[in-house]
Each structure stands twice: as structure tokens, then as C-alpha cells.
Amino acid sequence: MGVESGFSSPRNDVFPAGLRVLVVDDDPTWLKILEKMLKKCSYEVTTCCLAREALNLLRERKDGYDIVISDVNMPDMDGFKLLEHVGLEMDLPVIMMSVDGETSRVMKGVQHGACDYLLKPIRMKELRNIWQHVFRKKIHEVRDIESLEGIESIHMTRSGSDMFDDGHLLGGEDITSVRKRKDADNKHDDKDLSDPSSTKKARVVWTVDLHQKFVKAVNQIGFDKVGPKKILDLMNVPWLTRENVASHLQKYRLYLSRLQKESDIKNSFTGMNHSDPSSKDSTASFGHHNSMNVMQDDLSNGAYSFSVNNSLAQNVDLKGHEGDRKGITSVPVAEPKGALSIDIPDPNKAKSSHISFDHSLGSVDSGLNFASFNSTNLVQYSWSKIPEIQFKQECEPLQLENGFSQLPLPGSHHHMQTEYLQPSASISSGPSITEKEASSSRIEVKPMYDEYGRNHVKHLSPMEAVDLFPVQSKNHTLHNQVFEPISTSTSSMKSPDVSLNWLTDLEFAQRNLNGGAGIPFTSLSEDIQVCWLQEYSALDKGLFA
Amino acid sequence: MDVVNQLRRQFVDYYTSLHREGFVDDQFTQLQKLQDENSPDFVVEVASLFFEDCEKLINNMARALEQQQRVDFKQVDASVHQLKGSSSSIGAMRVKNVCIAFRSFCEAQNREGCLRCLQQVTHEYSLLKNKLQTLFRLEQQILAVGGSIPVVE
Numbered sequence: 001m002g003v004e005s006g007f008s009s010p011r012n013d014v015f016p017a018g019l020r021v022l023v024v025d026d027d028p029t030w031l032k033i034l035e036k037m038l039k040k041c042s043y044e045v046t047t048c049c050l051a052r053e054a055l056n057l058l059r060e061r062k063d064g065y066d067i068v069i070s071d072v073n074m075p076d077m078d079g080f081k082l083l084e085h086v087g088l089e090m091d092l093p094v095i096m097m098s099v100d101g102e103t104s105r106v107m108k109g110v111q112h113g114a115c116d117y118l119l120k121p122i123r124m125k126e127l128r129n130i131w132q133h134v135f136r137k138k139i140h141e142v143r144d145i146e147s148l149e150g151i152e153s154i155h156m157t158r159s160g161s162d163m164f165d166d167g168h169l170l171g172g173e174d175i176t177s178v179r180k181r182k183d184a185d186n187k188h189d190d191k192d193l194s195d196p197s198s199t200k201k202a203r204v205v206w207t208v209d210l211h212q213k214f215v216k217a218v219n220q221i222g223f224d225k226v227g228p229k230k231i232l233d234l235m236n237v238p239w240l241t242r243e244n245v246a247s248h249l250q251k252y253r254l255y256l257s258r259l260q261k262e263s264d265i266k267n268s269f270t271g272m273n274h275s276d277p278s279s280k281d282s283t284a285s286f287g288h289h290n291s292m293n294v295m296q297d298d299l300s301n302g303a304y305s306f307s308v309n310n311s312l313a314q315n316v317d318l319k320g321h322e323g324d325r326k327g328i329t330s331v332p333v334a335e336p337k338g339a340l341s342i343d344i345p346d347p348n349k350a351k352s353s354h355i356s357f358d359h360s361l362g363s364v365d366s367g368l369n370f371a372s373f374n375s376t377n378l379v380q381y382s383w384s385k386i387p388e389i390q391f392k393q394e395c396e397p398l399q400l401e402n403g404f405s406q407l408p409l410p411g412s413h414h415h416m417q418t419e420y421l422q423p424s425a426s427i428s429s430g431p432s433i434t435e436k437e438a439s440s441s442r443i444e445v446k447p448m449y450d451e452y453g454r455n456h457v458k459h460l461s462p463m464e465a466v467d468l469f470p471v472q473s474k475n476h477t478l479h480n481q482v483f484e485p486i487s488t489s490t491s492s493m494k495s496p497d498v499s500l501n502w503l504t505d506l507e508f509a510q511r512n513l514n515g516g517a518g519i520p521f522t523s524l525s526e527d528i529q530v531c532w533l534q535e536y537s538a539l540d541k542g543l544f545a
Numbered sequence: 546m547d548v549v550n551q552l553r554r555q556f557v558d559y560y561t562s563l564h565r566e567g568f569v570d571d572q573f574t575q576l577q578k579l580q581d582e583n584s585p586d587f588v589v590e591v592a593s594l595f596f597e598d599c600e601k602l603i604n605n606m607a608r609a610l611e612q613q614q615r616v617d618f619k620q621v622d623a624s625v626h627q628l629k630g631s632s633s634s635i636g637a638m639r640v641k642n643v644c645i646a647f648r649s650f651c652e653a654q655n656r657e658g659c660l661r662c663l664q665q666v667t668h669e670y671s672l673l674k675n676k677l678q679t680l681f682r683l684e685q686q687i688l689a690v691g692g693s694i695p696v697v698e
Contacts, residue, residue, distance in 0.1 A: 027627065029594045029634040036579050036587060073626060099630040121572040121633045 016131030017042040024054040024070040024082065025097070030120065034069070034127075041128050051077035058090050065092060066134045069118075072098040072105065080112045084258055087113040093133040097122060113254050140247045206248060213237065214248060223256075549692035556683045560697045568676050572636030577696065592677050595635045599670050602628045606663050610656065621659060622651035628666070639669045 021043045025031045031047050038045045046065070048054050051074045058065060068086050072079035083094050096109040099120040109117045115133040118126055206214075217234035218226050228246035235245070563569050580587040605624040609617050629644035643666045650658030684694050 027598065027630055027634065029591055029598055029631050032591055032594060033576070033579070033634055036584065040579065071630075073623075073630070099633050100626070120630060121575070121636070123575070 016134070019043045019131050019134060020064065020066045021045050021130070022054060022057060022065045022068045023047045024051060024068065024074070025049060026071065026074050030071070034122070037122070037124055037127050040124065043127075050074070051079070051082040054082065055085055055089075058086060058092070062090060065090075067093045067095065067130055069095045069097060069130070072096050072100070072109070080108060083109070083112045083114055084261075087254065088258055093137045095130060095133065210237065210240075211248075214245070214252075218249075218252070549687065549690050552683065552687045552690065553692055553695050556680070556687060557695050557697055559680055559683060560695075563676055563680065567638050568673050569636040570638040572633065574636070574698070576635065589681055591635060592681070595631055595637070596670075596674055598631045599628065599640075602631070603663070603667055603670065606659075606666075610659055610663060616654070616656055616659075618651045618654045618659075622648060625651060625662075637669075637673055640666060640673060643669055 019041075021038050023031060023034050023038065023045060025034065025047075026049050028049065031049060035045045035047050046057065048057060051070070054068070054070065058068070070079050070082055074082065079096060079098075083096065086092055086094050093115045094113065095116045095118060096114040097118045097120055098105065101119045106117045115137070116130070213235045214231060217231045220234060221227075221230050226249065228242045228249055231249065232240060232242050232245045563573075576588050576591055584590075602624045606621050606628075609621045609624070625644050625647045629641055629648070632638075632640040632644060643662055647659065647662035647666060650662055687694055
């Protein structure tokens with residue numbers, strides 16, 4: 001693992017040489033590189049690739065390290081959690097690293113108490129500077145024995161004391177003697193201390209008494225309204241400065257929030273999931289909702305974004321999974337308006353999806369309740385999971401109009417189901433179309449995978465249909481051709497067989513441009529199509545050539 | 546002497562071409578700088594670690610994406626993220642760029658897109674591996690004839 005540290009005699013160089021660094025990273029390549037880099041800075045490096053291991057090391061030798069550098073993504077424990085533990089138990093400065101520099105992540109790091117957040121690839125100069133965090137912490141935070149030691153060691157180093165050279169300073173027994181000395185020479189130390197940091201900073205020892213005064217003041221003011229100045233005034237300790245109080249307050253806050261978090265976690269696990277929008281675990285909703293909004297805007301601007309809408313995919317997946325009727329229909333709920341997503345690599349496929357979509361429209365028009373259709377016609381849903389969470393996180397109430405009571409629709413979202421994001425899913429749910437308002441047709445189309453296989457899945461999105469439009473001229477013909485024979489069919493969509501036939505037929509139709517036999521779409525209502533198409537301004541003209 | 550210079554020139558040319566073609570970026574140069582008497586094979590060792598890691602991660606992704614029933618995109622994404630981190634360690638720019646696109650497809654749960662990216666990433670990885678192995682071979686040759694490896698800025 002790493003270099004022995006802690007009790008090895010420090011170099012005779014000036015601090016920060018010999019700084020004892022613990023590096024935690026599950027990436028072996030980075031671990032090796034960081035070790036090398038830190039050694040080049042004359043630091044003493046210990047490496048480990050697991051968070052638990054790191055904690056063990058730290059606990060075994062509480063005074064063994066000066067600073068911890070850890071990656072955010074660890075397999076056994078979240079880097080932020082490790083960060084909290086270290087801060088709480090050992091109170092060492094912790095630097096986070098990641099290849100991901102997203103602001104929210106960085107913010108999270110800082111909130112959890114990281115004293116810095118480095119982006120990979122990390123440069124030498126960034127590592128050279130890490131000693132500043134150690135130093136700063138020792139100067140400000142005077143509560144710990146460790147910091148006493150540290151300061152003492154700095155002090156010692158500067159005065160060339162033997163104690164430092166022994167390396168015993170950080171050892172067990174000597175700590176007490178050092179501490180005693182410190183306490184006795186409190187006032188004098190302040191002066192010495194201020195030297196290293198070219199600003200005069202009195203070192204405050206937060207004794208139990210002092211801390212109690214502090215807490216009392218905080219409670220008096222009210223935790224929500226505290227500020228260093230207020231606390232300082234209330235405490236009425238003449239030699240205490242605002243900065244002292246400020247840094248102590250910060251620590252106190254962190255401490256309280258950790259406690260709060262822990263109790264939160266215990267109380268409501270699911271709640272946690274729901275409440276953290278940034279976490280991937282909350283999957284669906286939040287992120288999705290956001291992306292959906294984006295989609296919405298795009299759509300209304302006539303911009304068809306083919307960005308894969310993860311939310312869509314996810315939503316769809318979730319819902320369709322167990323062939324849950326409700327789920328299926330509600331999937332569209334999360335659909336953003338016109339969220340059509342996925343790329344349509346193959347125009348032919350697009351056609352098929354186009355067709356299928358239209359078929360679905362037709363079925364709606366015929367007054368079929370797709371919900372029931374869906375439920376009966378489900379063949380397979382290979383959607384993996386359907387987090388219930390998704391629904392709970394629906395931001396908008398389900399609104400059903402036009403008698404499609406079973407199809408929940410969120411707000412004014414245009415649902416374009418694009419299940420295809422699960423290509424492997426063989427979902428034979430019929431497309432469900434719901435229209436919220438006459439003018440803005442919201443159509444849910446559930447792609448029917450099944451026979452079409454993976455590729456087709458993608459195409460069953462309205463988006464695709466939309467996308468097709470520019471390419472449409474030939475499609476129009478196709479479209480027309482396809483739908484002509486359909487008009488006579490009855491609402492056989494309810495029968496499972498039909499749906500399967502439909503799928504096959506669609507495929508057939510795709511190839512032959514014939515509507516195929518038995519395509520269960522009674523009447524592809526032009527109205528519906530138009531309505532649907534209205535959403536896509538560019539489309540309405542083309543389709544009904 | 547001539548042989549040494551020839552080889553050194555070859556090395557420099559090859560090295561710069563790797564940069565130019567985007568196979569490696571500045572991080573790779575930084576690694577060269579870290580190499581010293583204490584760790585004369587540092588770069589080669591790091592590269593080996595990277596290749597190992599890469600292969601493992603690519604296999605993970607392939608396995609996850611192969612699932613017919615339902616792909617665990619989170620798992621795929623986790624592996625891609627790791628690969629992204631790994632590739633940044635050695636400066637494997639092209640691999641890293643594919644990872645960025647790959648992650649979008651994971652987020653979107655787009656299996657097709659993911660499979661395409663997987664293909665791309667595998668391709669880029671093998672390309673890079675070949676290139677670096679060639680570079681290292683050149684290094685060995687230079688050393689074998691008593692030359693020193695040029696430091697390219």
C-alpha cells in the first residue's frame with residue numbers, strides 16, 4: 001500500500017516537507033501517479049484504494065496523517081461520506097478530487113467540508129500547495145491536540161528545536177508534555193503563532209467553558225439568525241475576535257448538519273432518495289423533469305431536439321415494466337412536451353415508427369381506450385425497473401381530458417412516449433394517445449417493440465415521426481398508403497392478437513408500403529394527426545399531402 | 546552515433562505525432578516529467594496499469610450492455626465514468642472524448658448509442674495501445690544503443 005508514515009522522522013527541511021498525505025483513490029493508475037507526484041513534493045505518501053481502508057488507517061493512527069486526498073467516486077463508500085467521517089472523527093483537512101467538475105458536485109464537496117476540490121488531471125503545482133490547508137487548519141482550529149502539535153511542530157521547526165528533530169513531537173507521550181507547555185504559555189504562543197502567518201491571529205483555545213458560552217449565545221440568538229458578530233457580542237469575551245467565532249461557528253454548523261443528516265438517513269431512506277435531485281438514485285423525476293422542460297421549449301420553438309431524453313427513457317422504462325397498465329399509461333406523464341428523443345439513424349426505421357405512431361393516433365381517434373388496450377396487449381416489457389418514485393415526483397397533477405381517464409398526463413406536457421430507449425424491451429403496448437387540449441394534442445405513443453426489435457423501438461416516438469417530416473415527401477406517400485387500408489379495420493386493438501398482428505403488419509407495411517392486412521387502426525383520424533402535428537408546426541403541412 | 550540520433554529523431558517525431566493526432570494530451574507529457582532515476586520505467590508502468598484498467602472496464606460495459614432484458618445503465622455509466630477518469634490520468638484524449646459522449650447515451654438510456662460508443666472506445670483504446678507500445682519500443686531501442694530518451698515539450 002503505502003509508505004510508512006507517522007512515526008518516521010521528519011526531514012530536516014522546513015515544513016511542508018515531510019507532510020504526511022493519505023491518498024485514497026480506486027483508480028490504480030491515478031493512485032500511482034499521485035503517489036509519484038506527492039513524493040516529488042517531498043511529502044510522505046500513503047496510498048489506499050478503498051475508503052474503508054482509509055478510515056481504518058486513519059483510526060489506527062490518529063496522528064499519523066496531516067491531510068487526506070480522496071477521490072469522490074469510490075466503490076465502497078461515497079467520497080463525501082468519507083469526507084464527513086474524516087472531518088468528524090479526525091478533523092483532518094480533506095481534499096476531494098474528481099474528473100467531474102460539475103459545479104453541483106464541487107459545491108457538495110465544499111458543503112461537506114472539503115477544503116479543496118481538485119479536477120483531474122491534477123497538476124504538480126496543485127499538489128505542491130496542499131500544505132497550505134494543513135497549515136491554515138492548524139492555525140485556526142485550536143481545539144485539537146493535533147493542531148497543538150502541529151503548531152508546536154511549526155514553532156519548533158522554526159526555532160530549530162530538538163523536539164521536532166526527534167520526531168517525537170507527534171508521538172504519544174510527548175503530546176501531553178507539549179500540550180502542558182502550550183497551555184501554560186498560552187499568551188506567549190499567540191505571538192509566536194502569528195509569525196508564521198504574517199497576520200496577527202490569536203490562537204484561541206476553545207475550552208469547554210468558552211464553547212458553552214458560545215452555544216449559549218447561539219441558542220439565545222436562535223440558530224437561524226446567528227452571525228459571528230452577534231455571538232461575539234453576547235459571549236462578552238473581550239479577547240475573542242470575530243474571526244475566532246466565525247470559524248468556530250462554521251465547524252459547529254457542519255457538526256450539526258452531519259448529525260441532522262444521519263438522523264435523516266435513518267428516518268427516511270426513500271425520502272432521501274426523493275429529496276436529492278442531484279443524485280442519480282433519484283433517477284427519474286428531477287433530472288428528467290428538467291430535461292423535459294428543456295424539451296418542451298425546444299418543441300414549442302419548432303426545434304425538434306433529438307437529444308436522447310433520459311428522463312423519457314427512464315420514465316418509460318419504469319412504467320412499462322411490469323406490464324402495469326397504469327404504469328404504462330402514466331409513463332407519458334413525465335414526458336415533456338414533444339419529448340421525442342432518440343436519434344433516428346435509419347429513415348426506414350423512421351418510417352416504421354412513423355407508421356406506428358400514426359396507427360396509434362388512429363386508435364385514439366377510434367375512441368379506444370388505450371389504457372385497456374395496453375394492458376391487454378402487453379406482450380413483454382423488458383423495462384427493468386419502475387421506480388415508484390417517479391410518480392411521486394411528478395410535479396404536475398395528472399390531467400386527463402378527452403375521456404382518456406386512464407392516461408395521466410402531467411401538466412401541459414406533450415407526451416411522446418419514447419420507450420425505445422429500451423431497445424431490448426419487447427413491449428407491445430399499444431400507443432396511447434391522450435389529448436389534453438384540442439389545440440395542443442398530447443399524444444402518448446408507446447412504441448411497440450416486439451417484432452420490430454430493438455431498432456424499431458426507437459422509432460416509435462413521435463419525435464421520430466416529427467423528424468421524418470423533413471424527409472417526408474416520400475413518407476407522405478407512404479403514410480397515405482399505409483393508412484388507406486386501415487380505415488376499414490375495427491377497433492381490434494384490444495385484442496392481443498391484433499396488436500401483434502399489427503406489429504407484424506406494420507413491418508410488412510413498412511416493406512411494402514401497403515397497409516398490410518389486419519392493421520387494427522380503424523381510422524387514423526386526420527384530426528388527430530393534425531392535432532398532433534400542430535405541435536410540430538413544420539409537420540402539419542407535409543403529412544397530409 | 547548516427548543510429549542513436551536517428552532513433553531519437555524518430556522518437557520525437559512519433560511523440561509529436563501522437564499529440565498532434567490527439568491520442569495523448571499534455572497529461573502524457575507531465576507523466577514523462579515525473580519519470581526519473583528513482584522510477585525509470587514510470588511511464589510504461591502507468592500505461593500498463595491503464596491498459597489493464599481499460600480492458601476491465603470495457604468488459605464491464607460490454608457485459609452490462611449485452612443484457613437482453615434490461616440494461617443497467619447506471620452500471621454502464623459508472624464504468625464509463627471510471628474509464629473517463631482513468632483515461633485522464635494518462636492523457637488519453639480520444640478515449641476520454643468518447644467517454645464523454647458515452648455518458649450522454651447512458652444518461653439517455655440509449656442502448657444503441659451506448660453500443661456504438663463502446664465500439665468506438667474499444668477502437669480508440671486499441672489504437673492508443675498500439676501507438677504507445679510503438680513509442681515504448683522506440684525508447685527501448687534508443688536505450689539499447691546507449692542513447693537517452695529525448696524530452697519533448
